[in-house]
Amino acid sequence: MRIPESLQDLADSEAVRFLRRPKTIVRILAGVFSLVVFSSLLTDGYQNNMESSQLRCVLNSNSVACSFAVGAGFLAFLTCVAFLGLDANEARITSTHLKTAFQLLDLILAVLWAGVWFVGFCFLANQWQHSPPKQFLVGSGSAKAAITFTFFSVLIWIGQAYLAVQDLRSDAPVPYKRSLDEGGVVLTTLSPPSAASPVNTPPTGPNSLNYSSSALSPYVAAPKAPRLAMMPDD
Numbered sequence: 001m002r003i004p005e006s007l008q009d010l011a012d013s014e015a016v017r018f019l020r021r022p023k024t025i026v027r028i029l030a031g032v033f034s035l036v037v038f039s040s041l042l043t044d045g046y047q048n049n050m051e052s053s054q055l056r057c058v059l060n061s062n063s064v065a066c067s068f069a070v071g072a073g074f075l076a077f078l079t080c081v082a083f084l085g086l087d088a089n090e091a092r093i094t095s096t097h098l099k100t101a102f103q104l105l106d107l108i109l110a111v112l113w114a115g116v117w118f119v120g121f122c123f124l125a126n127q128w129q130h131s132p133p134k135q136f137l138v139g140s141g142s143a144k145a146a147i148t149f150t151f152f153s154v155l156i157w158i159g160q161a162y163l164a165v166q167d168l169r170s171d172a173p174v175p176y177k178r179s180l181d182e183g184g185v186v187l188t189t190l191s192p193p194s195a196a197s198p199v200n201t202p203p204t205g206p207n208s209l210n211y212s213s214s215a216l217s218p219y220v221a222a223p224k225a226p227r228l229a230m231m232p233d234d
Contacts, residue, residue: 018087018088021087022163023087023160023163023167024084024087026156026159026160026163027080027083027084027087027160028080028084029156030076030080030113030153030156030157030160031076031077031080031081031084033149033152033153033156034072034073034074034076034077034080034153035073035077036073036145036146036149037069037070037072037073037146037149037150037153038069038070038071038072038073038074038077039073040142040143040145040146040149041057041058041066041069041070041073041142041143041146042070043142044058044138044139044141044142045057045058045059045066045069045070045139045142045143045146046058046066046139047138047139058131058139058140058142058143059124059127059128059131059143060127060128060130060131060132061131062127065123065124065127068120068123068124069120069124069146069150072116072117072120076113076116076117076153079109079113083106083109086102090102100168103164103167103168104168106160106164106167107161107164107165107168110157110158110160110161110164111157111161113153113157114154114157114158114161117150117151117153117154117157118154120150121147121150121151121153121154124143124146124147124150125147128143128144128147131143
């Protein structure tokens, strides 16, 4: 089956290549999981029972649990959106130091969010376990969905930290070098002399002399003949 030229151009476009990157896919999944966590508890996480009209959190009536999940999910969603925008403009970053700082920030935030979601999963699961059964008519499905996607968020942020480490390894900064035209010195590794290019070494021996022809004295280079002295007559 032949793909039409228009669809082929679409598949080779920059936007499609960006969406197919593993880092982009992981960020989108992390954003979707965060959206599910805070939206499920924000809509059905607060319910009232038949005895009172006051709204309470479906997680053991603990408002801290629902507030934590809603706040963490919203902030994690904003983090994913912000880094997606930075990834889209990554090609425009020409500074090596700025790119390295961006990758380090990505790694640090990924590790922090993995820890936050792990603590959140343990906290929400504990509160749900201690919730009285059938206390609220609705809201149990939203609580279970929030707990499930909190656990998935731990895994997805660990994967994002792994990709950040791979980016740091692949884009290692090149050591700074200044060219000779700028007046600096280029640091290079000195290789030992090979047999093809012998080095003129001075001869060894007690009576050996190593003088260059330009340094020889004219008296040494061209010795004069002995002069005949006239002996006086007696």
